[in-house]
Amino acid sequence: MSLRIVVCVKYVPDATGDRQFADDLTVDREDVDGLLSELDEYAVEQALQISENSDDDVEITVLTVGPEDAKDALRKALSMGADKAVHVEDDDLHGTDVMGTSLVLAKAIEKAGYDLVVTGMASTDGTMGVLPAILAERLGVPQVTLLSEVAVEDGKVTGRRDGDAASEQLEASLPAVVSVTDQSGEARYPSFKGIMAAKKKPVESWDLSDLDIEAEEVGLEGAWTAVDSAAKRPARTAGTIVKDEGEGGKQLAEFLAGQKFI
Numbered sequence: 001m002s003l004r005i006v007v008c009v010k011y012v013p014d015a016t017g018d019r020q021f022a023d024d025l026t027v028d029r030e031d032v033d034g035l036l037s038e039l040d041e042y043a044v045e046q047a048l049q050i051s052e053n054s055d056d057d058v059e060i061t062v063l064t065v066g067p068e069d070a071k072d073a074l075r076k077a078l079s080m081g082a083d084k085a086v087h088v089e090d091d092d093l094h095g096t097d098v099m100g101t102s103l104v105l106a107k108a109i110e111k112a113g114y115d116l117v118v119t120g121m122a123s124t125d126g127t128m129g130v131l132p133a134i135l136a137e138r139l140g141v142p143q144v145t146l147l148s149e150v151a152v153e154d155g156k157v158t159g160r161r162d163g164d165a166a167s168e169q170l171e172a173s174l175p176a177v178v179s180v181t182d183q184s185g186e187a188r189y190p191s192f193k194g195i196m197a198a199k200k201k202p203v204e205s206w207d208l209s210d211l212d213i214e215a216e217e218v219g220l221e222g223a224w225t226a227v228d229s230a231a232k233r234p235a236r237t238a239g240t241i242v243k244d245e246g247e248g249g250k251q252l253a254e255f256l257a258g259q260k261f262i
């Protein structure tokens, strides 16, 4: 038996950098450093653990839709231990929203072949957290989202979803889409051996024509949502310093009451 896992990984702008909107109100991805979304490292980790705990032949493909530099995210996932990578890149993807991104991912996953798709719980830039569900709908397969524990056995994926009031044990027959949370287990660091091995692993590049997608279905033209305006958040102002010269406690309480904290 063999199991084909596709892990969706997103290349996101570094949250510690100065992020900007471009003139057309899309996120400026050209002038900022990026990296593999931290929440997608958990998805790669869970795929690797499924492989390590399996008696089957498991092949892990990491997939990203993103600009040229998104290859860095694929390299990191490959150095963690994934087997191969697919990069979908096309100038017409500029301005694509979640509907377009999910279409491209679905077509790429079908082309790659899969039994299980693993995603993060949300990206660290868009943070919509809806892509896994839309993806499952497009693929026509079950979705089991927000898992903090995941396993594959006997043609089924099982897992635990922890909510505020209860923990649910869920299962779905394969093929399926799962998303995993940041509680699913710490993601491993790539070893030196892993980093060297990743350089030799295959990375395929596909564009929209490879996936039979028309330019009008994606990009700003195909987006279901539009950003009408955006304003930079005002710079932080200096905080209020309360010096305790006998009245400090009172002043502090007045300040908190003034801000409606108490």
Ligand SMILES: Cc1cc2nc3c(=O)[nH]c(=O)nc-3n(C[C@H](O)[C@H](O)[C@H](O)COP(=O)(O)OP(=O)(O)OC[C@H]3O[C@@H](n4cnc5c(N)ncnc54)[C@H](O)[C@@H]3O)c2cc1C
Pocket: 008, 009, 010, 011, 025, 026, 027, 037, 039, 040, 043, 063, 064, 065, 066, 067, 093, 094, 095, 096, 097, 098, 099, 101, 105, 118, 119, 120, 121, 122, 123, 125, 126, 127, 128, 129, 130, 131, 132
């Ligand atoms: C070149 C390019 C330009 C874009 N421009 C815009 C824009 O101008 N405006 C806009 O609204 N959106 C744009 N997008 C799409 C946007 O960045 C998101 O990918 C998409 O809207 C999904 O939203 P999210 O990241 O919040 O998804 P979530 O639902 O938060 O993501 C959940 C999971 O889905 C997977 N995932 C999400 N995105 C990708 C991806 N690209 N590749 C692989 N896996 C992924 C990850 O596993 C992630 O953890 C662009 C995307 C690309 C590739």
